[in-house]
Amino acid sequence: MDPRPIGIFDSGIGGLTVTNAMQQALPTERLLYFADTVHIPYGQRSLEEVRQFSTAITRVLIAADCKLIVIACNTASAAALAHLRAHFPTVAFVGMEPAVKPAVEQTLSGVVGVIATTATFQSAVYASVVGRFAKDVEVIHQPCPGLVQQIEAGELETDHTEKMLRGWLEPMLAKNIDALVLGCTHYPFVRPLIERILGPSVRIIDPAPAVAKQVDRILEQRDLNAPAKQVGGLVAYTSGATEQFTALLPLLGLEQMEVRGAVWGDGDEVLELGG
Numbered sequence: 001m002d003p004r005p006i007g008i009f010d011s012g013i014g015g016l017t018v019t020n021a022m023q024q025a026l027p028t029e030r031l032l033y034f035a036d037t038v039h040i041p042y043g044q045r046s047l048e049e050v051r052q053f054s055t056a057i058t059r060v061l062i063a064a065d066c067k068l069i070v071i072a073c074n075t076a077s078a079a080a081l082a083h084l085r086a087h088f089p090t091v092a093f094v095g096m097e098p099a100v101k102p103a104v105e106q107t108l109s110g111v112v113g114v115i116a117t118t119a120t121f122q123s124a125v126y127a128s129v130v131g132r133f134a135k136d137v138e139v140i141h142q143p144c145p146g147l148v149q150q151i152e153a154g155e156l157e158t159d160h161t162e163k164m165l166r167g168w169l170e171p172m173l174a175k176n177i178d179a180l181v182l183g184c185t186h187y188p189f190v191r192p193l194i195e196r197i198l199g200p201s202v203r204i205i206d207p208a209p210a211v212a213k214q215v216d217r218i219l220e221q222r223d224l225n226a227p228a229k230q231v232g233g234l235v236a237y238t239s240g241a242t243e244q245f246t247a248l249l250p251l252l253g254l255e256q257m258e259v260r261g262a263v264w265g266d267g268d269e270v271l272e273l274g275g
Contacts, residue, residue, distance in 0.1 A: 001227045003230055004030075004065050005031060005064070005066050005067070006032070008031060008070040008072050009033070009061065009070075009076070010033075010036070010076070011036050011075070012035050012186070013152060014148065014184060016035075016252070016254060017206070018072035018096075018185055018208045020254070021209050022212045023232065025215075025216055028225075028227070028231070029226045029232050030233050031235075032235055033236040033237065035240070036238075036239050037245065038239040038240045038264065039268075040240075041149060042076055042079075042117070042119065043120065043145075044119070045119065047078070047122075048079075050076050050079035050119065051079050053268065054084060055080065055087065056268070056269055058088060060262075067092070068093075068224060069093050070215060071093065071095040071096060072211070073184075074096045074098065074120045075120050075123075077097060077125065078123030078126060079119065081093060094211060096207060096211065098126060098183040099205045100114065100130055100139065100181060101129070102205055103181050103203075103205050104133050106179055106203055106205075107178055109178040111137070112139055112177055112178070112180070113139075114142070115142050115147075115169075115180065115181070116144070116181075116183025116184050117144070117148070117183075120183055121141050140172050140175060142169075144165075144184070147164060147165075147190070148184065151190060156193065156251070156252070157192075161193065162193055166197055169197050173202070180198060180202055180204050180205065181205045182206050188208065234257050236257050236258065236259045237273050238261065242260065262274055
């Protein structure tokens with residue numbers, strides 16, 4: 001048994017979709033969430049920048065005595081997961097990867113869609129996943145520039161957000177996709193709008209529940225589970241404005257939580273969590 005917290009990080013509020021799944025699957029675990037809002041969106045930054053931010057965040061989470069770290073960001077996972085495992089070999093990491101495999105397993109039309117950030121599509125991780133699991137299936141990959149910013153602004157149902165999504169999704173429908181992979185942890189927040197555009201014939205695949213199950217497996221394998229009587233909880237840190245982060249929670253259908261500040265320094269190479 002291990003009462004220490006699990007660390008989770010993302011470029012913004014998107015990783016809370018994974019955090020929610022973890023809270024449901026692991027109710028006794030204490031969670032420490034970091035939203036690097038000041039650097040959002042990661043998907044339009046270089047992989048080297050994202051790797052630098054991820055390394056500094058990892059150091060802070062290790063200093064906070066986190067027993068396992070979840071990279072709840074597809075872009076950061078693609079850019080930094082291998083790097084972090086190499087540089088922090090004693091730390092257990094769980095990352096995200098586009099859920100192409102279950103989409104391929106479930107398609108009947110032989111055509112699946114993936115929406116993600118530009119950086120995710122440019123990564124070797126994405127190319128590897130498609131190469132391994134989609135040899136006999138057509139995969140249509142669609143970057144969604146600006147969608148993360150819409151979600152971070154709480155614009156989940158606006159005409160502009162719908163127009164953006166229709167511009168990306170309707171051409172996929174025309175090519176007969178019957179499965180759509182949400183390749184960014186922000187995107188489940190606009191799932192109702194996506195479902196309205198695509199209709200009931202397209203299965204939408206959100207990897208968050210599978211990530212929560214993987215965390216549970218690793219905790220079990222390494223004997224890191226929280227004590228059975230421990231009361232789980234969540235504390236969030238943001239490198240942006242705490243008031244803005246807190247105000248966004250109800251717009252996204254999230255419960256209020258304790259939100260603290262964090263400050264970057266020394267050329268974005270050092271991160272300090274507030275009390």
